[in-house]
Amino acid sequence: MNIQIPDHPRTLAEKVWDDHLVVKGEDGQPDLIYIDLHLVHEVTSPQAFDGLRAEGRPVRRLDLTIATEDHNTPTLEIDKPIADLTSRTQIETLRRNAAEFGVRLHSLGDKEQGIVHVVGPQLGLTMPGVTVVCGDSHTSTHGAFGAMAFGIGTSEVEHVLATQTLPLKPFKTMAITVEGTLREGVSAKDIILAIIAKIGANGGQGYVLEFRGSAIRALSMEGRMTMCNMSIEAGARAGMIAPDETTFAYLKGRPHAPEGQDWDDAVAYWRTLPSDEGAVYDAEVFLDADELEPFVTWGTNPGQGVSLSGVVPAPADFTDPNERAAAERALEYMDLVPGTPLKDVPVDAVFMGSCTNSRIEDLRQFASIVRGRTKAEGVRVMVVPGSARVRLEAEAEGLDKVFVDFGAEWRFAGCSMCLGMNPDQLAPGERCASTSNRNFEGRQGKGGRTHLVSPLVAAATAVLGRLASPGDLVAQGPAEAHSPVDANSPVEA
Amino acid sequence: MDKFSTHTGIAAPLKRSAVDTDQIIPAVYLKRVTKTGFEDALFANWRQDPEFLLNQPTFAAASVLVAGPDFGTGSSREHAVWALRDYGFRVVLSPKFADIFRGNAGKQGLVTGVISESDLEAIWAAIDAQPGISMTVDLEAREARIGDLRVAFEIDDYTRWRLLEGLDDIGLTLRNEQAIAQFEARREAWRPRTLPVR
Ligand code: SF4
Numbered sequence: 001m002n003i004q005i006p007d008h009p010r011t012l013a014e015k016v017w018d019d020h021l022v023v024k025g026e027d028g029q030p031d032l033i034y035i036d037l038h039l040v041h042e043v044t045s046p047q048a049f050d051g052l053r054a055e056g057r058p059v060r061r062l063d064l065t066i067a068t069e070d071h072n073t074p075t076l077e078i079d080k081p082i083a084d085l086t087s088r089t090q091i092e093t094l095r096r097n098a099a100e101f102g103v104r105l106h107s108l109g110d111k112e113q114g115i116v117h118v119v120g121p122q123l124g125l126t127m128p129g130v131t132v133v134c135g136d137s138h139t140s141t142h143g144a145f146g147a148m149a150f151g152i153g154t155s156e157v158e159h160v161l162a163t164q165t166l167p168l169k170p171f172k173t174m175a176i177t178v179e180g181t182l183r184e185g186v187s188a189k190d191i192i193l194a195i196i197a198k199i200g201a202n203g204g205q206g207y208v209l210e211f212r213g214s215a216i217r218a219l220s221m222e223g224r225m226t227m228c229n230m231s232i233e234a235g236a237r238a239g240m241i242a243p244d245e246t247t248f249a250y251l252k253g254r255p256h257a258p259e260g261q262d263w264d265d266a267v268a269y270w271r272t273l274p275s276d277e278g279a280v281y282d283a284e285v286f287l288d289a290d291e292l293e294p295f296v297t298w299g300t301n302p303g304q305g306v307s308l309s310g311v312v313p314a315p316a317d318f319t320d321p322n323e324r325a326a327a328e329r330a331l332e333y334m335d336l337v338p339g340t341p342l343k344d345v346p347v348d349a350v351f352m353g354s355c356t357n358s359r360i361e362d363l364r365q366f367a368s369i370v371r372g373r374t375k376a377e378g379v380r381v382m383v384v385p386g387s388a389r390v391r392l393e394a395e396a397e398g399l400d401k402v403f404v405d406f407g408a409e410w411r412f413a414g415c416s417m418c419l420g421m422n423p424d425q426l427a428p429g430e431r432c433a434s435t436s437n438r439n440f441e442g443r444q445g446k447g448g449r450t451h452l453v454s455p456l457v458a459a460a461t462a463v464l465g466r467l468a469s470p471g472d473l474v475a476q477g478p479a480e481a482h483s484p485v486d487a488n489s490p491v492e493a
Numbered sequence: 494m495d496k497f498s499t500h501t502g503i504a505a506p507l508k509r510s511a512v513d514t515d516q517i518i519p520a521v522y523l524k525r526v527t528k529t530g531f532e533d534a535l536f537a538n539w540r541q542d543p544e545f546l547l548n549q550p551t552f553a554a555a556s557v558l559v560a561g562p563d564f565g566t567g568s569s570r571e572h573a574v575w576a577l578r579d580y581g582f583r584v585v586l587s588p589k590f591a592d593i594f595r596g597n598a599g600k601q602g603l604v605t606g607v608i609s610e611s612d613l614e615a616i617w618a619a620i621d622a623q624p625g626i627s628m629t630v631d632l633e634a635r636e637a638r639i640g641d642l643r644v645a646f647e648i649d650d651y652t653r654w655r656l657l658e659g660l661d662d663i664g665l666t667l668r669n670e671q672a673i674a675q676f677e678a679r680r681e682a683w684r685p686r687t688l689p690v691r
Contacts, residue, residue, distance in 0.1 A: 265681065
């Protein structure tokens with residue numbers, strides 16, 4: 001079959017799409033798109049495998065499929081049987097299915113086990129110009145490499161296992177341009193939280209977002225992954241960032257990265273991927289990085305965020321009646337009073353982890369703030385690496401000691417307190433500064449209250465016991481112990 | 494998915510309207526990790542009642558369900574179709590179906606035929622007159638036959654074609670097997686491979 005490559009200027013997303021067209025859909029039918037990499041975990045795969053079994057179908061491409069255990073896994077005593085029955089059944093089912101069908105699986109205790117979106121990139125499987133799917137919405141993470149990566153449902157998981165393709169209708173594209181230089185203490189997480197607050201938790205619906213501009217180019221791969229990870233929180237199907245030298249340097253030498261001639265061929269192709277001059281997007285958004293401050297959410301969706309130096313908004317601040325009603329409900333759930341400075345809000349827990357921020361660089365950032373300090377009294381601090389390999393790396397650098405000396409719990413890899421599906425949960429009414437991606441009601445445990453923040457803000461918050469940015473610590477000096485701070489007393493010297 | 498052309502089996506009259514997916518399969522069964530074996534979950538709450546239709550020996554082996562209007566409303570769970578299919582139903586006839594339920598059914602080999610309210614009453618009457626009577630559902634002709642009664646049902650062309658051909662979504666995609674294989678043959682060597690592990 002002959003697929004015509006259009007000669008008009010194209011966006012990154014269009015190029016990747018065009019290069020995966022197996023069959024062009026006619027008369028409003030979807031295109032058939034080839035999938036380069038299928039990531040599998042225990043929650044959304046059981047029924048897919050059962051469907052294959054019922055129809056006597058094999059997995060078409062075992063060599064493009066890889067599985068790991070993450071959502072249900074405990075992060076303590078990982079050698080003991082999993083206590084929760086549903087969790088244990090899901091994990092055991094994945095193990096049985098992987099063995100029966102021949103899928104490569106990294107189980108709890110294995111050094112490549114971890115959150116599926118941390119494992120793919122660290123193995124060098126995620127690369128520019130490929131298509132990646134997984135039965136998980138945060139698959140958008142992989143777009144940081146210039147891949148087209150998106151979450152799918154269980155019937156689609158079965159479809160990909162059986163055919164290595166998906167029937168899909170093209171997405172719209174939205175360019176999000178971030179120009180300027182981030183201030184000290186401001187990071188990728190703050191950019192994406194600010195973008196979501198700007199366009200809204202549904203603002204990206206139906207779009208593939210492409211992040212671009214000087215502030216994005218300056219980000220590390222970890223920072224880019226944080227951005228793309230949260231594209232889905234703006235309702236987008238995927239997020240993408242054009243590959244560049246930073247991308248190539250990150251990939252080079254990883255276990256599954258191409259080598260020799262393959263590497264050269266790949267890089268030559270990857271350099272053709274960035275959007276062409278004059279390519280047309282369906283929508284455009286601009287953000288000034290110079291102005292950005294550390295960001296924090298105050299509500300129960302990721303779009304309900306403000307600068308950390310601001311105050312809790314009042315429902316009356318919102319002109320849209322739906323937004324106003326949502327704010328009212330959120331403030332009640334979050335137990336916050338309009339007008340309260342966010343820096344006066346005390347927390348019970350700090351969670352440093354999840355596929356948004358649990359890579360080695362995230363842990364280094366957290367460590368850079370807490371090193372030589374002691375956590376605020378009464379605050380529970382959990383540091384959970386995204387993968388067993390990140391855990392090993394951190395330990396090799398001595399970060400585990402920094403965390404433990406600080407008073408934090410140093411855990412094994414997994415989704416952990418990102419969602420209440422494993423033993424790591426908030427108690428009802430507990431308030432948490434979390435580096436994860438969703439602040440929905442009950443997400444971190446029934447009745448738990450979540451403030452989404454960056455690793456730097458999480459660290460400063462763990463030191464002071466209330467929402468804080470690294471700048472708030474300066475007056476405190478680096479190495480002394482700190483007593484908990486009364487939420488109402490000013491801290492800045 | 495098996496091809497469907499004509500099916501003959503016992504018709505069961507479910508004399509209720511607005512049967513939602515929570516009634517078809519209660520939420521507690523959604524925790525399962527399989528896509529098959531949901532026969533015990535079908536109408537689980539109603540089956541607690543010994544008088545319930547499917548608990549009557551006459552209808553226990555029914556394979557055609559003739560239900561009141563608005564069948565399959567509520568949550569979009571595909572499990573509702575799995576439960577009907579696993580129990581042994583091949584066809585549901587009703588004057589009106591919820592769209593999502595109907596879409597799911599077509600993908601799983603369950604025929605959903607729309608009949609008129611008056612035909613519904615006529616079918617129910619025919620079953621009441623002779624409980625355990627068989628019904629023949631002819632998908633090709635879009636017609637259901639029970640005793641002397643012949644009833645036309647509606648089903649859209651595309652779904653009907655898929656059912657006649659026995660094509661689920663995957664089967665449909667695999668009709669492009671040649672194109673997929675050709676695409677695979679020209680994929681570059683640098684693209685990711687999870688195996689072998691080096
Ligand atoms: S860390 Fe959280 S968001 Fe990421 S895959 Fe796990 S549960 Fe999903």
